Amino acid sequence: MVQRTDPPIHHPPETRGSKWGIVLLVAFGAAVASIFTACDNSKNAVAPVHPETLDPTLVAQGKTIFRFNTFGDETYWTDTLHMNSVVQSGVSPKTALAVGLKVDMDTLPPAVVSAIQAGQVNLDDPATTVTLLKLGAVVGVEGKVQTVNGKDSLVSLGITCAFCHSTVDNAFAPGIGHRLDGWPNHDLNVGAIVALSPAVPAALKAILNSWGPGKYDPRTNFDGKNIPAVIPPAYGLNGVAKEIYTGDDTVSYWNAYVAVTQMHGHGVFRDPRLGINVSNGTDVVTPLLPALREYQFSLAVPKPAAGVVDAAAAARGQALFDGAARCSTCHVGTLFTDINSGRLHTAQEVGQDPGYAARSVTGRYRTTPLRGLLQHAPYFHDGSAATLSAVVDHYDTLMSLRLTAQQKSDLVAYLSTL
Ligand code: HEC
Ligand code: HEC
Numbered sequence: 001m002v003q004r005t006d007p008p009i010h011h012p013p014e015t016r017g018s019k020w021g022i023v024l025l026v027a028f029g030a031a032v033a034s035i036f037t038a039c040d041n042s043k044n045a046v047a048p049v050h051p052e053t054l055d056p057t058l059v060a061q062g063k064t065i066f067r068f069n070t071f072g073d074e075t076y077w078t079d080t081l082h083m084n085s086v087v088q089s090g091v092s093p094k095t096a097l098a099v100g101l102k103v104d105m106d107t108l109p110p111a112v113v114s115a116i117q118a119g120q121v122n123l124d125d126p127a128t129t130v131t132l133l134k135l136g137a138v139v140g141v142e143g144k145v146q147t148v149n150g151k152d153s154l155v156s157l158g159i160t161c162a163f164c165h166s167t168v169d170n171a172f173a174p175g176i177g178h179r180l181d182g183w184p185n186h187d188l189n190v191g192a193i194v195a196l197s198p199a200v201p202a203a204l205k206a207i208l209n210s211w212g213p214g215k216y217d218p219r220t221n222f223d224g225k226n227i228p229a230v231i232p233p234a235y236g237l238n239g240v241a242k243e244i245y246t247g248d249d250t251v252s253y254w255n256a257y258v259a260v261t262q263m264h265g266h267g268v269f270r271d272p273r274l275g276i277n278v279s280n281g282t283d284v285v286t287p288l289l290p291a292l293r294e295y296q297f298s299l300a301v302p303k304p305a306a307g308v309v310d311a312a313a314a315a316r317g318q319a320l321f322d323g324a325a326r327c328s329t330c331h332v333g334t335l336f337t338d339i340n341s342g343r344l345h346t347a348q349e350v351g352q353d354p355g356y357a358a359r360s361v362t363g364r365y366r367t368t369p370l371r372g373l374l375q376h377a378p379y380f381h382d383g384s385a386a387t388l389s390a391v392v393d394h395y396d397t398l399m400s401l402r403l404t405a406q407q408k409s410d411l412v413a414y415l416s417t418l
Pocket of ligand 1: 159160161162163164165190215216217218229230231232233234237242243244245246251254255256258259263292296
């Protein structure tokens with residue numbers, strides 16, 4: 001029997017928190033539930049799934065926060081990194097699109113749309129980027145523009161959750177389209193963007209420039225190591241007990257971690273398990289976490305269009321997944337993860353590099369809830385599998401499955417439907 005003690009982490013409880021009575025009741029229920037979970041030693045018990053019924057008002061508030069709230073991180077991105085000057089002096093829309101930034105076409109006035117279509121907008125001119133920021137059109141980047149001596153000047157810049165966890169559908173042109181919230185932006189080269197700042201020392205620049213698109217290391221600023229992770233989707237998490245690749249804690253724990261320690265928003269984040277204690281001005285993050293959580297839980301999993309996947313092959317693949325290939329021993333139930341039973345896996349058990357997990361709270365890997373797989377290649381925390389075929393090959397070798405070529409392609413077909 002496992003004795004479970006919850007560490008004193010500074011983050012709000014996973015509740016909506018309208019009335020204290022309800023808060024306490026829910027907290028008590030959660031505590032009891034976690035004791036039962038911790039005592040559950042049965043290996044293949046189907047994970048209890050408790051997708052929550054969501055409150056539409058809170059979801060709507062969370063959407064605004066997810067898309068537009070910088071939590072005051074301009075003090076870092078502007079005052080420390082001077083990214084506003086970097087953008088104003090040298091980042092044309094072409095450069096911005098090349099490092100993976102996305103443009104939300106729904107914010108563009110019709111006149112601007114027709115001007116772009118007619119080739120009358122200079123996409124090589126940083127001033128056009130400033131105009132796009134003024135229109136609020138750059139996904140995940142909030143810029144404040146003031147007119148100084150008749151000229152638009154980018155006086156501040158900050159980032160939001162949408163920076164890494166949203167993309168667009170390219171409806172207008174590559175990189176320009178309708179927002180897709182929760183879809184990880186695997187074109188975004190966060191490291192290359194931050195490395196443009198004159199305030200970044202050379203040693204850190206080398207680390208940042210080594211990441212490449214779609215990856216980010218959320219622990220470098222604490223341990224100086226360079227082990228970036230693939231930006232995961234923020235959709236399909238309703239009912240999943242613990243988040244991130246290493247299952248460290250709840251969604252609100254992680255949201256607070258990123259908002260305060262990575263985006264440098266204003267708030268407090270403490271986790272004695274990691275020796276982290278960051279206090280960054282008056283806390284604006286904590287009150288926003290319940291709505292932010294609600295919005296993430298509302299984000300639907302993208303499914304492939306009808307006919308994209310061969311249904312008969314997928315059905316055969318499902319039988320393998322649940323049978324001979326033994327995938328469902330870990331990818332359990334409708335969420336395809338055993339994390340709700342408290343199970344985690346050593347790097348060795350799942351054939352992954354131990355380095356990333358070693359820096360986390362748990363030191364292990366969470367069975368990733370499989371969702372929207374076709375949307376978000378590459379796979380595994382470090383992107384070591386470029387395709388679903390590579391994922392299947394990985395397990396075939398690891399578990400000595402000896403799958404035939406046909407079985408492998410059937411499994412890929414099934415994974416493509418999740
Ligand atoms: C600079 C890029 C970046 C920004 C900005 C960012 N994230 Fe993330 N996010 C990541 C990376 C990388 C991970 C994976 C970390 C890990 O698993 O160890 C992650 C993990 C997550 C997860 C876990 C997904 C899962 O499968 O468990 C959620 C949820 C999430 N982020 C939501 C948010 C929210 C909400 C915000 C805004 C407060 C935010 N992120 C800001 C890069 C980012
Ligand atoms: C022993 C437990 C275990 C078994 C068995 C297992 N997985 Fe996994 N799976 C994991 C863990 C843990 C991860 C996360 C690894 C990482 O990110 O490095 C994972 C990740 C994945 C991913 C990547 C998801 C993403 O979004 O990056 C896919 C796809 C996947 N597994 C499919 C399968 C298939 C198919 C099988 C059967 C052939 C299988 N798994 C068997 C535990 C398991």
